[in-house]
Amino acid sequence: MTDAGGESLRERLAAGEVSSVEATERFLERIETLDDLGAFITVATDSALKQARAADDALARGSLLGPLHGLPVALKDNIDTGSLRTTIGSSFFSDRVPDIDAEVTARLRDAGAVILGKVTLHEFAYGATNENAHFGACRNPWDTTRIPGGSSGGSGAAVAAGLCAAALGTDTGGSVRIPAALNGVCALRPSDGRVSLAGVFPITWTFDTVGPIARSVADLAALIGVLAGYDDRDPRSVDAPTPDYVAALDAGLDGLRIGVPRNFYFDDVDDDIVTLVRAAADALAAGGADVVEIDVPGADEAVETTTGMIRAEAYAIHRERLETEPERFGEDVRRRLALGASISGSDYALHREHARAWTRSVKRTFEQVDLILTPSTGTTAPAAGSEMIETTQRLVRLTYGWSLAGLPALSVPCGLSDAGLPVGLQLAAPRLREATLLRAGAAYQRETDWHLLEPPVATTSKGEA
Secondary structure, X not given: OOOOHHHHHHHHHHHOOOOXXXXXHHHHHHHHHOHHHOOEEEEOHHHHHHHHHHHXXXXXXXXXXXXXXXXXXXXXXXXXXXXXXXOOOOOOOXXXXXXXXXXXXXXXXXXXOEEEEEXXXXXXXXOOOOEEOOOEEOOEOOEOOEOOOOOOHHHHHHHHOOOOOEEEEEEOOOOOHHHHHHHOOEEEEOOOOOEOOOOEOOOOOOOOEEEEEEOOHHHHHHHHHHHEOOOOOOOOOOOOOOOOHHHHOOOOOOOOEEEEEOOOOOXXXXXXXXXXXXXXXXXXXXXXXXXXXXOOOOHHHHHHHHHHHHHHHHHHHHHHHHHHOHHHOOHHHHHHHHHHHHOOHHHHHHHHHHHHHHHHHHHHHOOOOOEEEEEOOOOOOOEOOOOHHHHHHHHHOOXXXXXXOOOOEEEEEEEEOOOOOEEEEEEEOOOOOHHHHHHHHXXXXXXXXXXXXXXXXXXXXXXXX
């Protein structure tokens, strides 16, 4: 049941072809079998089975709990879960048990999802290698000598390895899109304010979002349909209509204008990634999209601006802890946080002004096209043990700009590199146009099967679980 991904499992659960208890037990067995991946911090065996039984009982009475009825999912461990430990991947919060759910957790439960547990992350979600000094390293199921990306590396690895049907992550500068690309799965960064951050520990105050990770774009559509919506508890929440994302999947590519940048986004990118992403662009054109070359001025400066703002805000959030108990941080995260101390108020003000200019520039670009197509990352999964700050900066280079502008962006698998590692295609859209992203992604996946490929870890373990 894990082989087909969450989309068919959702349908089979709703139809009663598979019980939620059966699905949940299968995922729990796989979590135990593939424990060496290090994807989970906390596994909620008893409560997950209790939720699954409730879903089955409801179906026996002729009632569906919601669009995610009985579906086993996992949450990144910086998202609060009432009565279940939420560590934020840190020693400061290693025993913390929130009293109430985050808003996104509550929405998952209300939609009928089963919470399997909490997946690992880089400490305080502040790094892209997911090598956590306190809870251990998470590894990539395509090659366990490599990282899964981050900071939502546990979410990406767990979905790819078939340890859950879907997962939530958070994305500040690329933290759902990068693990999706490196693990061969799909992820959506929503527009700023589209999904509530109430009950989610901040990395920054400006760029944070919560986004789903799953095997298919259809799964993402079902998940974002549950997560999206106004929440008065979140001061950044946007009160805007929520489209029917699932209905948008069937619209096809006709009439869509997709821009492929001439500058920056294909520079300093591995050759095999360039080849695969351009082949994906050709496939979208063959499917009916109007694919054109465009210029995206200021992209390089946007990365520098985002870097400075993230460093300044992350340092502000952790300054007291850094001053009073620096030894409790992992060495890599402590060093990266300290970089924010040198950013002055005038530096930050200039960054804010550059951010406004970039946002306006991108808005003008979107007057020419509906979507912008780029690689998700410039390289495939790096080796474990790589220097964290340098590796993170390399991985976020192609994702930071869309975060700076507050835009939605989608990563979908588009092939395997020469070394047999997943490659991700990134699509960005104007603010609040997630439905357009999902429409294009679903059309691409109807014509390709890259999202159905399974990593070696998942396929070799089937007889053991």
